[in-house]
Amino acid sequence: MRSTELAAKVGVSVAALDGMLAVLVAKGILAGTELDSFADFVACSGTSCGTTCVGLDACPFVVDVPKTYSFAIQSVGSS
16 A cells, blocks of 8 residues: 555545654564665666666656565564
């Protein structure tokens, strides 16, 4: 579910949802994915399209990878 959909579902703005998620990550309840570098996810050499390459900023084949979250707590209440 995208953040815009989740924000609408819980009745808050996307900015408020981002803040809530950041708090849950800081408390160790959620673990968020972090992209180390955009270059880690780019397979284009910048010349793959030959002379028609528009560059990575304008490439129609480059997409934004959404941030994902997972529960950081393995089990609640167990010792």
